[in-house]
Amino acid sequence: MATSGLAFFEIENSSRIASPQPAVRKDKQGTAQARSDYELSEIQLAKGSARVTSEPLTQPTTGPPSPSPSELERRLSIPDVADQVSGWAPDRTVASWKTKWRMLSVCFMSLGNGMNDSAPGALIPFIETHYNIGYAIVSLIFVTNAFGFILAAPLTQSIEHKLGRAKSYALALSIQAIGYVIIVCEPPFPAVVASFFLLGFGMALSLALSNVYCANLANPTTALGCFHGSYGIGGIIAPLFATAMVSDGIRWSFFYTITLAVSIINLGYALWAFYHFENDSPNEPQMALRPTISHQTSDGEPLSRTQVLKKSIRNRTTLLGALFIFAYQGAEVSVSGWVVSFLISYRHGDPSRVGYVSSGFWAGITAGRFLLTHPASKIGEKVAVMGMIAGAVAFQLLTWLIPNVIGEAVTVAILGLLLGAVYPCATSIFTRLIPRSMHISSLSFISALGSSGGAVSPFFTGILAQNIGTMVLHPICIGLYGVMAISWLLLPKIAKRSE
CATH class of the missing domain: 1.20.1250.20 (MFS general substrate transporter like domains)
Incomplete structure (x- = not known):
């Protein structure tokens, strides 16, 4: 990707992430109205299992002007969250391969x-x-x-x-x-x-x-x-x-x-x-039974595998x-x-x-x-x-x-x-x-x-x-x-x- 600010992306544990900043309001042309600099707020992935965060991308003092917010969004082209979770998206992550x-x-x-x-x-x-x-x-x-x-x-x-x-x-x-x-x-x-x-x-x-x-x-x-x-x-x-x-x-x-x-x-x-x-x-849907059985009895106890099979x-x-x-x-x-x-x-x-x-x-x-x-x-x-x-x-x-x-x-x-x-x-x-x-x-x-x-x-x-x-x-x-x-x-x- 062209933008150097992307190097700041990292996956963090949900316990280390602060509350997300308010979203930047834009007009119909996609131009930021409330701020001059553009900052990516944290993106919460499905069910809160992982989050993506970034540091503020500020205007450089020298060199060409940084892209507008709408241009930066276009360059980022963040894949669909569901595809990231499933690993079946055409991204180049280890999970995808x-x-x-x-x-x-x-x-x-x-x-x-x-x-x-x-x-x-x-x-x-x-x-x-x-x-x-x-x-x-x-x-x-x-x-x-x-x-x-x-x-x-x-x-x-x-x-x-x-x-x-x-x-x-x-x-x-x-x-x-x-x-x-x-x-x-x-x-x-x-x-x-x-x-x-x-x-x-x-x-x-x-x-x-x-x-x-x-x-x-x-x-x-x-x-x-x-x-x-x-x-x-x-x-x-x-x-x-x-x-x-x-x-x-x-x-x-x-x-x-x-x-x-x-x-x-x-x-x-x-x-x-x-x-x-x-x-x-x-990074990929967990389909083994060990961690994911969610059926419970009326007393709140998890069902055994035999009970899950009978229910199925x-x-x-x-x-x-x-x-x-x-x-x-x-x-x-x-x-x-x-x-x-x-x-x-x-x-x-x-x-x-x-x-x-x-x-x-x-x-x-x-x-x-x-x-x-x-x-x-x-x-x-x-x-x-x-x-x-x-x-x-x-x-x-x-x-x-x-x-x-x-x-x-x-x-x-x-x-x-x-x-x-x-x-x-x-x-x-x-x-x-x-x-x-x-x-x-x-x-x-x-x-x-x-x-x-x-x-x-x-x-x-x-x-x-x-x-x-x-x-x-x-x-x-x-x-x-x-x-x-x-x-x-x-x-x-x-x-x-x-x-």
Whole structure:
């Protein structure tokens, strides 16, 4: 900055700061009327946690005249206080860079989760052939995956409290790595089923923590769009690699060496990025539970973690949010997991080629999360989500009825585009409706239990496909869109927080 007086800025403890001086009155042109010299009064940051002070900037005796008050204000360009507190502003502070590295870390973890969820769609036909099993048996991988998500829901809060953010991420990624090692060894199918339980638990833990982290930044809808957009990138990559590998005669299980490497890299990076995360609360929102539980009993005593969890689960937004995400994830993963089998059975597609349709679906999801999230926040997330659900129903019907592979590949990609922005927009709305002190417990419940829909729905699709055919995918997804619309309409109205 050009003004030398800025060197006097420093952060002081609130106990050392005197009462602020009266503000200088200005006319419409911004010219000071009451004083000849310009003095920056103390600026109190949000909730009085920190304050910025400066010494008077006096007129120099020599040299060019000092700028007018309005010119000095323009040069200072003090960032928005909310952005300073969140660390998601484009300033050059240490806190800002820490946040950017952490945001990159959660995006990489999301990319790995996307690879994990999208790969089975391309690999299921080859898993069935290798183990000589049908749709119903192979669908057990989705069941145990769901159990992993469900088990993580009540445990995420305690794990984060005991281990801290960095070690919690390390635990989640270590569990995923163990699951991938089991699959790479190509064990008997029951061991493969068990490994998907580990994958579900690890994914649920990292997903819940990352959702809370992104939702508490200054621009949560944009941050969540990047986070979940990275999931879509992983969803694009995995079917491409998986289809190319099995088409060249490589064993299907070797694909999971890629996801194993990704999880190990993410483990080390997350430990570094979130190291001492709990000590950074002055410059970045503190989302660990230890210092910030504010719920109290009628006697004024703070509630225990179990009581906070029970209170969160009884919250209307938490319950409706879990139902909404359950239906959303169920539809998303069902399309990704079974559309390839549908094209092989009903459109006589080539198994070595139609696997790329799943990548097209995830490409649509990725584009939606990066391109539609910001416009949706401008329109209003509640209205935008309803419009995207209506569009998803229309293109699901087209996918069902168009009688050729190319046409269905296009409609599947557009379906992904419409579904892409739904998750980040919904999470942004949930964080506005849920009290801040309940974010970690409520969003953990929504992420873990809600995301189990990505395992339960594909399982039931496989069970019905065994007896009826894979065309059941489409009516199941349309029904899930209906559940999404109903639960969305039942959400409370957004009101300004009093917190």
